[in-house]
Structures are given as structure tokens and as C-alpha cells.
Amino acid sequence: MHKQKSAAFFLVLLFLATVMPVAAQKSSHVPTPSQVLGFEVGADRKLADYRQISAYFKALSAASDRVQIQVLGKTTLGEEMFMAVISTPENLRNKAKYQDIARKLADPRGLSKDQIDALASEGKAIFLLTCNIHSTEIGSSQMAMEWAYKLATAADPETLRRLNDVILLLVPSLNPDGETMVTEWYRKYLGTKYEGGAMPYLYHHYVGHDDNRDWYMLTQIETRNVNQAVYHEWFPQFWLDEHQMGYYGPRIYIPPNADPVAKLVNPLVHRGNNLVGAAMGWRLEEAGKSGVIYNYSFDAYWPGGTRNTGWWKNMYGVLTEVASARIATPMQISPTELQGGTKGLINYQQQINFPNPWPGGTWRLRDIMDYELLVSDAALETMSKYRRELLRGVARMAEEAIDSGVGGQWWTIPVDQHDAGAARHLVALMIEHGVEVRLSSDKQTFYIPSRQPYDRFVEEMMGIQRYPEVRPAPNSGILEPYDVAAWSLPLMMGVEAKKSWPTQDARTTSTVLHEVPLPEGSVEHTLKYPTVCTTEGNSAFILVNAVLKLGGKVSVDPAIRGADASECFTMTPHPQLDGLVKKLHLRLGSSAGLSSGKDAIAEYAIAKPVRVALYKSYIPSMDEGWTRFVLEQYGFDVKNIENKQMRAGNLNAAYDVVILPDSSREVIVDGRQGREGYQEELPPEYTGGIGKEGVRALKDFVDKGGTLITLARASEVAMGEEFNLPVRNALAGAGGRPLPASDFNIPGSLLRVYVDNQNPVGYGMPKEVAAFVDAPLAFQTSSPAPDTQRSVIAWYPDDAKDMLLSGYAHGAERLERKAAVVSFTRGKGKIVMFGFRVQHRAQTEGTFQMLFNAIEWAGME
Numbered sequence: 001m002h003k004q005k006s007a008a009f010f011l012v013l014l015f016l017a018t019v020m021p022v023a024a025q026k027s028s029h030v031p032t033p034s035q036v037l038g039f040e041v042g043a044d045r046k047l048a049d050y051r052q053i054s055a056y057f058k059a060l061s062a063a064s065d066r067v068q069i070q071v072l073g074k075t076t077l078g079e080e081m082f083m084a085v086i087s088t089p090e091n092l093r094n095k096a097k098y099q100d101i102a103r104k105l106a107d108p109r110g111l112s113k114d115q116i117d118a119l120a121s122e123g124k125a126i127f128l129l130t131c132n133i134h135s136t137e138i139g140s141s142q143m144a145m146e147w148a149y150k151l152a153t154a155a156d157p158e159t160l161r162r163l164n165d166v167i168l169l170l171v172p173s174l175n176p177d178g179e180t181m182v183t184e185w186y187r188k189y190l191g192t193k194y195e196g197g198a199m200p201y202l203y204h205h206y207v208g209h210d211d212n213r214d215w216y217m218l219t220q221i222e223t224r225n226v227n228q229a230v231y232h233e234w235f236p237q238f239w240l241d242e243h244q245m246g247y248y249g250p251r252i253y254i255p256p257n258a259d260p261v262a263k264l265v266n267p268l269v270h271r272g273n274n275l276v277g278a279a280m281g282w283r284l285e286e287a288g289k290s291g292v293i294y295n296y297s298f299d300a301y302w303p304g305g306t307r308n309t310g311w312w313k314n315m316y317g318v319l320t321e322v323a324s325a326r327i328a329t330p331m332q333i334s335p336t337e338l339q340g341g342t343k344g345l346i347n348y349q350q351q352i353n354f355p356n357p358w359p360g361g362t363w364r365l366r367d368i369m370d371y372e373l374l375v376s377d378a379a380l381e382t383m384s385k386y387r388r389e390l391l392r393g394v395a396r397m398a399e400e401a402i403d404s405g406v407g408g409q410w411w412t413i414p415v416d417q418h419d420a421g422a423a424r425h426l427v428a429l430m431i432e433h434g435v436e437v438r439l440s441s442d443k444q445t446f447y448i449p450s451r452q453p454y455d456r457f458v459e460e461m462m463g464i465q466r467y468p469e470v471r472p473a474p475n476s477g478i479l480e481p482y483d484v485a486a487w488s489l490p491l492m493m494g495v496e497a498k499k500s501w502p503t504q505d506a507r508t509t510s511t512v513l514h515e516v517p518l519p520e521g522s523v524e525h526t527l528k529y530p531t532v533c534t535t536e537g538n539s540a541f542i543l544v545n546a547v548l549k550l551g552g553k554v555s556v557d558p559a560i561r562g563a564d565a566s567e568c569f570t571m572t573p574h575p576q577l578d579g580l581v582k583k584l585h586l587r588l589g590s591s592a593g594l595s596s597g598k599d600a601i602a603e604y605a606i607a608k609p610v611r612v613a614l615y616k617s618y619i620p621s622m623d624e625g626w627t628r629f630v631l632e633q634y635g636f637d638v639k640n641i642e643n644k645q646m647r648a649g650n651l652n653a654a655y656d657v658v659i660l661p662d663s664s665r666e667v668i669v670d671g672r673q674g675r676e677g678y679q680e681e682l683p684p685e686y687t688g689g690i691g692k693e694g695v696r697a698l699k700d701f702v703d704k705g706g707t708l709i710t711l712a713r714a715s716e717v718a719m720g721e722e723f724n725l726p727v728r729n730a731l732a733g734a735g736g737r738p739l740p741a742s743d744f745n746i747p748g749s750l751l752r753v754y755v756d757n758q759n760p761v762g763y764g765m766p767k768e769v770a771a772f773v774d775a776p777l778a779f780q781t782s783s784p785a786p787d788t789q790r791s792v793i794a795w796y797p798d799d800a801k802d803m804l805l806s807g808y809a810h811g812a813e814r815l816e817r818k819a820a821v822v823s824f825t826r827g828k829g830k831i832v833m834f835g836f837r838v839q840h841r842a843q844t845e846g847t848f849q850m851l852f853n854a855i856e857w858a859g860m861e
């Protein structure tokens with residue numbers, strides 16, 4: 001008894017120690033960012049890193065009942081990613097109710113007009129503000145702390161009214177790992193001549209700046225964390241994403257966007273965005289801030305970035321871009337250095353979209369944060385003032401999407417197909433996006449019904465793109481796309497999908513899927529050698545790589561084909577195989593043609609795990625990161641190799657394959673972005689490229705039996721005089737420079753190519769695939785010397801009119817009959833050159849297999 005009493009007594013003490021002080025704090029002192037961090041946030045040369053930002057928000061939420069922390073998940077490098085939820089204490093207590101209202105307005109099926117009006121009147125505007133996805137664009141991550149403090153402590157009726165109308169979801173950094181990398185780099189070189197300069201590595205472990213190109217494919221953990229909170233939990237009506245741009249142009253970009261405009265986005269989205277943009281412009285001008293521009297550079301066409309993806313899901317979404325300083329170091333900008341030069345501002349001058357040009361002078365972190373505070377607050381104000389209208393608008397857009405799909409055809413995706421794994425992945429991706437997907441009662445067909453709130457998103461992602469040719473003036477060239485011009489998922493992923501009228505079963509007895517049913521992993525034990533085929537998906541390679549690591553042998557005998565001529569791997573039995581196969585949901589022993597009796601392992605064997613070196617330059621290449629990401633996902637053993645190791649040579653000792661990711665020859669060989677001009681200096685240990693020694697080392701590597709794989713522009717290295725191969729870029733302009741856009745412009749489009757699937761690199765590929773093309777590059781080969789074999793593995797059609805599958809292609813006739821993938825072999829040495837983007841941003845699943853094949857080919861005896 002005595003013991004129990006004392007336990008209870010301690011519990012009371014514990015309660016007092018934990019709960020009481022918090023309650024007391026909440027009513028007394030709310031700390032400023034500077035008080036918690038011990039320095040003035042926003043001061044010159046001062047930055048808070050992510051852990052400090054996180055510490056501040058924790059202190060703030062402990063002290064203020066207007067601020068809560070919601071953990072979004074872990075980052076790539078294991079940091080905790082969070083957002084602050086900011087509103088009145090009462091709204092926060094009722095957040096489940098307001099989430100529910102937001103969800104109903106986003107999918108108003110079954111609601112009457114009166115019910116929608118009532119919900120719009122009762123609901124709160126949910127406003128998502130995301131900061132610092134691009135880690136060097138660091139102002140917003142610092143601003144977030146200041147703004148949160150202001151909102152937590154404001155006592156004026158205007159701010160209190162806004163907080164009562166709006167629930168703010170504030171993400172101080174969409175890329176916490178990168179925020180820390182940039183801050184650490186900045187601190188390290190403070191006070192040196194490299195202060196505020198470029199970093200020699202990507203600011204995201206895998207994808208660097210492309211973290212804002214991932215919002216329809218959802219490959220990265222940070223993207224997925226936020227996607228979950230947005231489309232499954234909060235359903236914000238408005239998304240503001242704050243960025244920074246270059247040094248020498250306007251001071252801030254606000255909406256309206258520039259042309260072109262995506263056909264499928266509801267115009268109400270732009271009307272809502274422009275309402276916010278007008279308030280932003282007004283507030284900036286009122287505060288005496290000059291250099292505000294709209295209708296500039298950033299188009300309304302491309303769906304790959306944060307808030308853009310939301311447009312197709314009936315969400316208002318705004319981008320702002322503030323001019324940068326050198327991270328936290330002020331810049332002095334002479335009026336003569338100010339320049340336009342891009343869409344919406346050709347010359348730096350007063351225009352109606354730029355009525356008050358910034359005159360030049362000092363520009364610092366504090367300015368960036370001040371501009372951002374004003375636009376954030378203007379957005380909050382607009383959300384509050386137009387709360388009901390904006391909420392009604394979201395429901396109205398959803399209803400229009402639903403109605404436009406009534407009686408329309410549905411997307412149908414066969415469960416069994418050439419790459420069933422990719423089909424399942426596409427379906428899982430749609431579900432992750434909040435799209436309704438159904439499975440037929442015989443479980444043979446996935447359906448995406450047309451009558452649903454995200455129908456426009458479905459059409460954009462499943463259909464094909466035709467880039468609008470907007471010309472700013474008669475006889476002028478077209479407006480260039482901001483990013484790529486194609487994102488048709490079935491084409492990119494190599495998935496068979498078509499539209500058809502919904503059957504009786506589809507409409508009545510099919511079931512809504514909340515996750516994709518995965519096949520049971522199974523092993524057919526009667527077979528002498530277990531076999532896995534790529535009808536299972538690219539994940540067959542995960543198994544192959546695992547078996548090789550276990551010391552097994554794998555054969556890729558081209559005579560052994562699975563259903564639909566897929567590639568099959570025959571492997572030596574291993575006790576761990578059953579477990580692996582179950583974990584990967586693969587089926588072993590499903591291929592045809594295995595009873596030939598021939599010892600399949602003897603020939604075409606990959607004898608050991610292939611050791612892959614992936615070149616990493618000090619001018620960061622996002623393609624390097626994406627390649628590393630894709631290869632790691634599929635179980636390849638990849639190590640980065642840098643200039644010094646490359647120059648040292650003797651590469652065969654440690655590697656079987658060297659991959660040069662997509663970068664120009666100047667970047668790889670010289671460590672320079674272009675051939676001439678001023679380039680910012682990096683610390684000496686990060687300067688230069690692989691140099692002539694590195695190129696010689698690569699040639700030596702191939703001569704001694706290694707395999708060199710070059711991705712897109714990196715093929716320029718293997719086409720250099722050192723290698724002396726009978727191949728050149730058929731699309732090189734005068735002096736070897738890239739062709740001008742007026743002659744050739746394929747800015748990231750899907751083009752038809754034919755594949756020789758009797759070649760090891762083409763094994764298991766369909767005869768025709770969609771290749772992602774984004775540069776003037778195609779191969780013109782000629783007959784090699786007798787000791788060398790040349791193979792054209794993929795090539796473009798004879799006629800340009802058969803080429804474009806999705807996107808935009810100007811000058812495509814230059815690709816007629818040109819090679820897209822080629823290989824050269826001499827002895828055991830191999831060079832494989834990919835002209836298109838075979839694993840572009842981890843999106844082009846339909847062509848991954850060619851890269852994987854090229855790597856495994858290196859391991860064949």
C-alpha cells in the first residue's frame with residue numbers, strides 16, 4: 001500500500017511538473033525567434049539551420065495555444081519534417097471538424113447547393129504555405145519563424161479575425177536536409193572569398209533542385225509526406241509556395257502567371273490566384289516596396305511543381321519568387337546591372353506588369369524576408385476576406401470536373417500486361433494522389449472513372465500533351481515552356497491504358513481500391529532453375545541483384561522469353577530465394593520455354609554482382625542524383641566516383657561499369673558550365689573536372705574490359721577524339737555547338753523509338769517505346785574497324801510525322817533515321833550511349849530496363 005501511495009504521489013508531481021508550467025507559459029511569455037536562437041534572425045550573415053528552426057517552433061508551440069506542430073514524416077536523411085498549424089485555439093480544438101468540411105468541399109458528390117453553401121459558410125479557409133523547397137532560396141525558412149511569432153502574439157482585431165477565418169499550415173522547409181546543407185556550407189566559408197557562393201553538391205541527397213519537379217510522380221519521401229497531408233488529410237483550398245530567383249531582375253514575382261496556360265485547369269483557379277496576386281501587389285506597393293512584377297517567366301502550363309499539381313485538383317495555388325542575395329550576404333547591385341531578358345520583361349524598364357522598377361542598391365536577406373512577410377500576410381488577408389467565395393469555388397470546380405466526366409469514357413488498365421509491375425505502380429500512384437480507382441469484379445482490369453473531382457488531373461496525367469504555341473507578337477517565335485513539355489504517365493511508364501465506355505460491371509460491381517492488391521510471391525519448385533520475368537515489372541531486377549549478391553548465378557538467355565516476349569532471368573536455386581520472392585511479390589517459374597532441357601545457366605550468365613561507379617562532378621548534376629536513386633531502388637551496387645579517383649585511373653580494379661550522368665562535356669572534363677565567360681570560383685578541392693587524364697582513364701577502362709555507359713549529353717565524352725569511335729552527334733550545329741531553338745526544339749517530349757530487342761541492352765523491351773527527349777542529340781554511326789562491333793540498339797522513325805507521342809517537337813525531321821541508343825564493343829570492353837533520357841527524374845519507367853540491361857551486360861562472361 002505504502003508503495004502504491006508513493007507511486008501515485010510521484011504521478012501527481014510529474015503531472016505538476018509537466019502540465020502546469022506549460023499552461024503557465026501559454027498565458028505569459030511567447031519567445032521571439034531571436035530569444036530562442038540567440039541571434040537576430042534575418043540579420044546579415046546569420047542563418048538558422050533546420051534544427052534551430054525546429055527548436056524555435058517547438059518553443060513557440062509550447063508557449064502559444066495558437067500554434068501546434070504536426071510531424072509530416074522523416075526526410076531522406078532521417079530528419080523529422082514538420083509543419084506548424086496556426087489558428088485560434090478554438091479552431092485548433094476543432095480541426096478535425098474543419099478538415100472534414102474541407103474534404104467534403106473538395107469532393108461534394110451527394111451534396112445539395114444549400115449544403116455546399118452552409119459548409120462554405122461554416123468552414124475555415126485552409127491555407128498551406130510552403131517554404132524553402134529550393135534550399136539556397138533560404139529567406140522563407142527564416143521568415144516563417146518571424147511570421148509565426150507575429151501570428152502567435154498579435155492582439156489587433158484584424159489579425160485575430162484572420163486567424164479566426166483561416167487555418168494556416170506553415171511548412172518552414174520542404175527540404176529540411178537541404179536547408180541544413182546550405183546553412184552549414186554557408187557558415188563554413190563565411191569570411192572567405194567563397195562566402196555565399198555555390199555549393200559543389202546537390203542540396204537534396206538525391207534530386208537537388210528537381211525536388212520541385214516531383215509532384216506528380218511522388219518519388220521522394222519529402223514529396224510523399226506533404227502529398228499525404230494535403231490530399232488525404234487537410235484538403236487546403238490554397239497553396240502558396242515561396243521561392244527566390246536571380247540577382248539582377250525584378251525584386252518579386254507575384255501572380256498572374258505568364259503564358260501558356262494549361263487547357264484542363266479550371267479558369268476559376270487562375271481567378272482565385274489573381275485575387276491573391278492583386279492583394280500582394282497592393283500591399284507591397286503600399287509598403288513602398290518596388291520591383292514587383294507579374295505575368296513574367298513562370299507559366300501556367302506545367303504540373304510538376306508543388307502548388308501547380310494542385311491546380312488540376314481544384315486548388316488555388318500561387319508561386320512567389322523574390323530576388324536572391326548571396327544566401328545571407330548582402331549584395332550591392334549597380335543600376336547598370338539590372339536586366340530583363342525573359343518572358344514578360346525583355347528590357348528592364350517600366351511596364352504595366354512592372355509599374356515601379358527597383359532602382360538598384362543593396363539587397364539583403366532582410367529585404368527578402370520583408371517582401372515575403374508582406375505577400376504571406378496579403379494571402380492570409382485574402383483567404384479571410386474571401387473565405388466563403390473561395391471555399392464555394394473549390395466545390396464548384398469539383399462539381400464541374402465531376403459533371404464534365406458524366407457519361408464520359410473511363411481509363412482502363414489491364415492488370416496483366418507487358419510490365420504488370422509498372423501498371424500496378426501507376427495505379428498506386430493515382431490512389432496516392434487521391435484519385436478514385438476501381439478494380440473489376442474478375443480482378444483483371446483497373447478502372448479510373450471519369451466522374452470524379454480530380455478528373456482533370458487524371459486526364460492531364462493519363463492523356464497526351466500538345467504544347468500550345470503562344471506567340472507574343474506576330475512573326476515572333478513561340479513562348480518556350482518553363483520546364484518539360486510532356487508527362488503522359490502511361491507512355492513514360494510503359495503502361496498499356498486506354499479509354500473506353502464503362503461496362504455494366506465497371507459501373508456497378510467493381511470495387512473502389514484503397515491500395516493496389518499485390519500478387520502473392522510464389523516459387524515453382526519443380527523447375528530445375530527458378531526463373532523470373534520482367535512481366536513482373538522492373539522489380540525483377542531487384543531479385544536478380546539480390547541473387548547475385550548471395551553468390552548465385554543468373555542467366556539472361558534471349559531464347560527464354562516470358563509472356564509478351566518479356567525478358568526472363570534464370571537463376572541458381574538458393575535457400576533465401578523463397579523469402580526474397582515473397583517480399584518482392586514476384587512469381588518465379590512463370591516463363592514459357594524452360595523445358596528445353598538446355599543448361600540455361602551455362603551461357604549468357606551474369607557471374608557476379610556488377611560494381612557500378614557513377615561519376616559525380618562538383619557542378620552538381622541532378623541526373624547523377626536521379627540515376628543513383630533509381631539504381632539504388634533496384635538493388636544495384638552503386639558508388640560515386642569523383643574527379644580525383646577518375647584521374648588516378650586503374651578503374652577496372654574496383655568497377656565493372658562507369659556511368660557518366662547527363663552533363664555536358666565541359667562540365668565533366670573541365671569542370672566548367674560553358675566554354676567561356678565568368679564563372680564563380682569554388683574552393684580549390686572542388687575545382688576542375690576529370691581532365692584529359694580522366695578521359696584517358698575511361699578509355700583505358702574500356703580497353704581493359706570495362707563498360708562505359710553515357711547518359712544523354714555525357715555521350716559527348718565518348719564521342720571525343722580520345723575514343724576515336726565512328727559516331728558523331730547528328731544534331732550538332734556549327735562548331736559542335738547545340739543547334740539553336742529556332743532549328744530544333746524538343747524541350748522534354750515523348751518520342752517514338754524502335755528497339756532491337758535481340759540486343760542485350762534491348763532484351764525484353766517492346767519493339768516500340770516512348771523515349772524522353774530533351775536535347776539536340778542523336779547518333780550518326782558509321783562502319784567501324786574490324787576489331788570493333790557497333791550496334792544500333794534504338795532508333796527514330798523514318799518519318800518525322802510518326803515521331804511525336806506527347807509534348808512538343810520542332811525540327812523533329814532532323815531525327816529521322818538517326819540512332820537513339822548505340823553500343824560499341826571491342827574485346828570485352830563496351831560503350832553504351834543513350835541519346836534520350838532513359839531514367840529521366842525516375843519517371844520514365846518504360847525505359848529503365850535498357851539502363852539495367854546495359855549494366856547487367858557488363859557482368860556477362
Ligand SMILES: [Zn+2]
Nearest residue numbers: 134137243244
Ligand atoms: Zn525555386
